[in-house]
Amino acid sequence: MNVLVVEDDVDIAELVAFNLERQGWECGLVHHGSEGWGQIQRQCPDLVILDVMLPGMDGMQIFRAMKENEMTRGIPVIFMTARGELEDRLEGLSLGADDYVTKPFSPKELVLRVRNVLNRAKAGAAQLVVRGGRMVLDKNTLAATLDGAPLELTTAEFKLLAYLMEHPGKVQERGELQNILFGYADTTQSRALDTHVKRLRQKLGDYSACIGTERGVGYYFTPEIEK
Secondary structure: OOOEOOOOOOHHHHHHHHHHHOOOEEEEEEEEEHHHHHHHHHHHEOOOOOOOEOOOHHHHHHHHHHHHHHOOOOOOEEEEEEEEOOOHHHHHHHHHOOEEEEEEEHHHHHHHHHHHHHHHHHHHHHHHHEEEOOOEEOOOOEEEEEOOOOOOOOHHHHHHHHHHHHOOOOOEEEEHHHHHHHOOOOHHHHHHHHHHHHHHHHHHHHHHHHHHEEEOOOEEEOOOOOO
């Protein structure tokens, strides 16, 4: 795991790095806000520990920039604040920060908070990957594979397949699937739903039977289908 510490106080930054590296995490240090933002974009670390008061670009500005950037918005952030900066802590959490550490801090508390945030981020990333039978779908990149080979799916086909795979063996009613694909259920969309299923089955080849039909009700996913 790679952690980037953006903190203008060199002593504090080095203390943070020392305690994190003792746990086996790689740790980079930046002491200027604008340089920190540049490093975040270049490196895309697993976690950013971000001081609020920074020269050039303060922590809140960096955090907002991260959330507006597709490449960095998913990176977890722990704010570091002085004990009296309650408003900063509340603002950071309201904007979506994952946690905060108050200076002066306990090294044990720091390590615990970092570990908890990294574990939550890892669990969240795992939830973006859907696995079923011979297929793997990555909801973050919309990439799909069958037996390790890439599947070329449209966005609608991906959404339909992912939803069915997330509820294996359970029949999903047509209206629910129409909501997933089109945002609403309508009998006029019935043919469109069936067309998506037909094309998806064609792309799955000998694994097409994994998508079953409950006549008059809807469709379901069965992962264990023989080649």
